[in-house]
Amino acid sequence: MSTSAKIKKITQNKFIRNVVIVASGTAMAQMLGVVFTPVITRLYGPEAFGLLGTFMSLGTIAASITALAYPFAIVLPRKDSDAKNIIKLSVYISIIITSLAVLLILFTGDRLFALLGAEAITAFALLIPLKMLLAAWLRIAQQWFIRKKQFKTTAKIEVIQTFFTNGTQTVIGLFKPIAAVLIVLATLGNGLHVLLLYTSSRRTNKKKQKTEKNNTPPEGSLTEIAKKYYDFPLYRAPVILIDAISTSLPVLMLSAFFGPVSAGYYVLGVKLLKAPTKLIGRSVANVFYPKITEAAHKGKDVKKLLLRAILGLGAVGVIPYLLVVLFGPWIFKIIFGAEWITAGEYARWIAFMIFFYFISRPAVVATAPLNIQRGFLFLEIFGTALKVGGLYSGFVIFKSDLTAVALFSCAAAVYYILLMLWVVVSSNKTSLKERFSEDSPD
Numbered sequence: 297m298s299t300s301a302k303i304k305k306i307t308q309n310k311f312i313r314n315v316v317i318v319a320s321g322t323a324m325a326q327m328l329g330v331v332f333t334p335v336i337t338r339l340y341g342p343e344a345f346g347l348l349g350t351f352m353s354l355g356t357i358a359a360s361i362t363a364l365a366y367p368f369a370i371v372l373p374r375k376d377s378d379a380k381n382i383i384k385l386s387v388y389i390s391i392i393i394t395s396l397a398v399l400l401i402l403f404t405g406d407r408l409f410a411l412l413g414a415e416a417i418t419a420f421a422l423l424i425p426l427k428m429l430l431a432a433w434l435r436i437a438q439q440w441f442i443r444k445k446q447f448k449t450t451a452k453i454e455v456i457q458t459f460f461t462n463g464t465q466t467v468i469g470l471f472k473p474i475a476a477v478l479i480v481l482a483t484l485g486n487g488l489h490v491l492l493l494y495t496s497s498r499r500t501n502k503k504k505q506k507t508e509k510n511n512t513p514p515e516g517s518l519t520e521i522a523k524k525y526y527d528f529p530l531y532r533a534p535v536i537l538i539d540a541i542s543t544s545l546p547v548l549m550l551s552a553f554f555g556p557v558s559a560g561y562y563v564l565g566v567k568l569l570k571a572p573t574k575l576i577g578r579s580v581a582n583v584f585y586p587k588i589t590e591a592a593h594k595g596k597d598v599k600k601l602l603l604r605a606i607l608g609l610g611a612v613g614v615i616p617y618l619l620v621v622l623f624g625p626w627i628f629k630i631i632f633g634a635e636w637i638t639a640g641e642y643a644r645w646i647a648f649m650i651f652f653y654f655i656s657r658p659a660v661v662a663t664a665p666l667n668i669q670r671g672f673l674f675l676e677i678f679g680t681a682l683k684v685g686g687l688y689s690g691f692v693i694f695k696s697d698l699t700a701v702a703l704f705s706c707a708a709a710v711y712y713i714l715l716m717l718w719v720v721v722s723s724n725k726t727s728l729k730e731r732f733s734e735d736s737p738d
Contacts, residue, residue: 324451325458329571332462337564337632339469340478342639346547346556347475348482349563351417353544355424355483358397359431360540363390364529367432368664370439371586372525374593379443381521383436388518390432397425413552420479430486437493442585446500453492461485531669535676542680545687546704554697561639562701564632565646569620573654580605581657588658589665598662599723605658606716613654620647642701649705652712659719668722675718679711 337345363386370379370386400408405421441450461481468477522529551559584605591598620627621644628640663672686707690700 324455328455328458328462332466333564333568334631334633335466336462336469337636339466339473340475341473342557342560342564342635343555344473344475344478344560345563346551346558346560347416348478349547349559350414350551350556351420351423351479352482352563353547354412354414354417355427355431357537357540357544358424359428360536361533362393362428362432363387363435364393365533365536366522366525366528367435367439368532369525369528370436371443372589372664378521379440381518382525383440385518385522386432386436390429390436394425394429394432397428398422401425412548414548416551416556417479420476423479423483427483427486430483430490433490434486434493437490437497440497441493444500445586446496447583449496449500450493453489453496456492457485457489460488527667527669528664531673532664535669535673538673538676538680542683542708545684546701549687549691549700550697553691558638558697561636561642562646564628564636564639565643566650569617569643569646569650570653573650573657580609581661584658585661585665588662592665598666599720602658602662602720602723606655606720609655609657613651617647617651617654620644641698645698645702645705649708649712652709652716656712656716659716662719662723666719666723668719671718671722672715675711675715679708679715682707682711 366382366386366389370382373379373382401421401424406418409415409418409421438450441447461484465478465481468481546562547559550562584601588598588601591601624643624647625637625640628643629637632639663669683704686703686705687700690696690698690703694700
């Protein structure tokens with residue numbers, strides 16, 4: 297086959313086209329972030345970023361269980377009616393859990409934040425339940441759009457939301473460069489994202505209803521749907537919670553042991569180095585999820601799909617992350633200013649961790665269609681213990697923030713490698729056949 301024929305075949309591949317669509321929108325969003333970040337870092341400084349990181353870490357942990365992971369099941373059913381029932385169930389659960397969070401903060405908020413060493417963000421405590429609710433609804437909307445393969449729409453909306461958040465932070469930061477601005481606008485940015493996805497979905501549904509006279513009626517109660525997808529709250533929700541805790545621990549512990557400035561260095565390093573994950577890794581994962589689900593429905597060999605996705609991401613990511621490992625401090629000093637050079641030292645180790653995080657995204661999304669979420673939970677517990685052990689050694693034994701970041705990053709890399717190996721091996725043995733044997737298309 298000639299080179300031109302190969303290129304034509306690649307460009308005509310639906311999976312690759314969808315990845316490019318998602319990645320192009322994310323690329324524009326990331327480009328906007330890159331343009332604004334050097335300005336924002338100079339306006340606000342490491343301490344403000346550290347307080348933002350502490351708020352976002354606590355919000356992420358709380359948001360991880362808001363809908364009990366049911367939104368991740370939206371892509372799986374063959375019937376849209378079942379998927380819509382999962383959406384309803386997710387919304388109801390998110391409202392109940394968010395209400396309980398508000399009561400918890402109102403009655404025990406001060407003591408809770410003191411226990412966590414996060415007294416500095418007590419003033420923003422009631423924004424955490426709002427972030428929880430918006431995060432759950434955003435996940436619901438995103439999973440529905442993934443199910444319907446509306447990748448162009450999600451790409452456009454991500455660009456708008458990123459421009460709003462970064463642009464507003466920059467403009468207000470010229471006059472009031474304080475952490476409160478970053479925290480409030482980060483929360484409102486999520487709200488805008490949800491609103492744009494919701495209005496777009498409403499417009500699409502109205503057009504569809506005009507062309508379709510007969511809509512499939514919902515089948516089964518919410519209770520039946522909740523039971524059918526019980527493994528999401530039972531296994532996937534704990535995985536998400538544990539992962540959120542282990543991911544957020546460095547920020548919370550750096551802030552508690554060494555102050556918000558150290559936390560700010562870590563926050564910037566992770567934010568920038570996860571950009572390729574958002575640009576390519578998440579794009580591949582979002583397109584890969586319905587593709588591997590469809591392949592498992594049809595009893596196809598998913599191992600080959602999985603290996604191609606992992607190795608492809610590895611080839612894309614190895615050079616950029618290696619450059620950060622070699623030249624991190626110099627890069628951060630040039631781009632963000634001399635006060636961020638320590639963030640570059642952190643970034644060397646963070647890059648090692650995030651490279652393996654980046655290439656493991658297909659393995660993570662494959663756990664649901666492969667029906668191996670129970671094993672994923674146990675592996676996540678092991679991985680978290682490994683990462684916590686690294687952090688503890690750095691903080692308590694070596695009493696060094698940089699050593700703690702290094703040990704945490706190495707432990708995380710080991711976990712992601714083990715995760716990929718386990719999922720690839722498991723892909724030979726499992727399928728969706730039993731779970732969806734009674735399903736039929738709408």
